[in-house]
Amino acid sequence: MSQQFPSPGAPVDEPAARATGLTKVYGKGETQVTALNAVSVEFARGRFTAVMGPSGSGKSTLMHCLAGLDKVTSGSARIGDTELASLTERQLTALRRDKVGFVFQGFNLLPTLTALENITLPLRIAGRQPDPAWLETVIATVGLADRLGHRPAELSGGQQQRVAVARALVSRPAIVFADEPTGNLDSRSGAELLGFLRDSVRELGQTVVMVTHDPVAAAHADRVVFLADGRVVDELPAPTCGAVLDRMLRFEAQDSPR
Numbered sequence: 031m032s033q034q035f036p037s038p039g040a041p042v043d044e045p046a047a048r049a050t051g052l053t054k055v056y057g058k059g060e061t062q063v064t065a066l067n068a069v070s071v072e073f074a075r076g077r078f079t080a081v082m083g084p085s086g087s088g089k090s091t092l093m094h095c096l097a098g099l100d101k102v103t104s105g106s107a108r109i110g111d112t113e114l115a116s117l118t119e120r121q122l123t124a125l126r127r128d129k130v131g132f133v134f135q136g137f138n139l140l141p142t143l144t145a146l147e148n149i150t151l152p153l154r155i156a157g158r159q160p161d162p163a164w165l166e167t168v169i170a171t172v173g174l175a176d177r178l179g180h181r182p183a184e185l186s187g188g189q190q191q192r193v194a195v196a197r198a199l200v201s202r203p204a205i206v207f208a209d210e211p212t213g214n215l216d217s218r219s220g221a222e223l224l225g226f227l228r229d230s231v232r233e234l235g236q237t238v239v240m241v242t243h244d245p246v247a248a249a250h251a252d253r254v255v256f257l258a259d260g261r262v263v264d265e266l267p268a269p270t271c272g273a274v275l276d277r278m279l280r281f282e283a284q285d286s287p288r
């Protein structure tokens with residue numbers, strides 16, 4: 031399949047999302063934590079980016095700020111050319127619904143709905159009809175055509191996660207954020223899911239940003255951005271598993287006391 035589905039109307043070189051001097055501070059006084067410290071990073075359209083870094087380095091906070099789930103303390107978070115801080119709560123809700131897809135570890139599928147009903151639920155909540163050709167393409171890409179009538183309990187963990195991916199893709203969001211999407215999966219289901227995410231980028235033109243601790247998962251991406259202590263400390267284009275591991279070991283060596 032080589033057909034591309036670019037977001038209509040967006041300039042080709044505009045990033046899908048970007049942070050500029052983004053600082054996020056949680057709490058006050060002695061309990062204050064600077065989760066992100068003047069982070070500037072761009073996520074190009076139609077690319078698959080992995081975000082890595084030690085626990086507490088700010089990976090989830092960066093995704094939440096860029097997805098409009100959390101407010102920035104200073105600096106800027108943009109989806110396309112939309113500055114999130116300029117939006118009202120109602121506009122933010124609409125932006126999350128229309129422009130952003132989420133894939134989280136827990137799946138959050140509704141147990142009483144079939145796979146197909148789960149996939150189309152966000153669109154139905156928004157009062158929109160799925161585009162039949164696009165729906166078929168997404169379902170074929172994630173390999174769920176023969177499981178559409180099954181409820182989540184009748185699907186394997188990997189299949190459930192694929193339903194969650196299809197649900198994130200079906201509204202053709204400007205960007206999909208995936209927070210450790212393979213965290214709960216066995217290695218075979220995890221590899222399958224990463225293949226589907228990568229296919230959604232290569233074949234459907236989707237933009238995906240994925241937080242992961244796993245160098246094997248990161249090697250499926252086009253680029254890895256490394257965070258440490260709330261800053262972007264490095265990045266790696268066209269990552270291989272070995273190159274990612276090598277960077278991780280080097281950071282650990284720098285951090286450990288001599």
Ligand SMILES: Nc1ncnc2c1ncn2[C@@H]1O[C@H](COP(=O)(O)OP(=O)(O)OP(=O)(O)O)[C@@H](O)[C@H]1O
Pocket residue numbers: 056057063064065083084085086087088089090091092
């Ligand atoms: N709601 C919150 N209130 C207070 N502190 C928070 C909150 N969310 C995150 N933090 C703190 O901000 C820092 C960054 O957290 P974040 O969850 O972004 O890290 P992470 O890199 O995603 O970590 P992990 O890999 O463990 O999920 C941590 O020190 C964390 O304790």
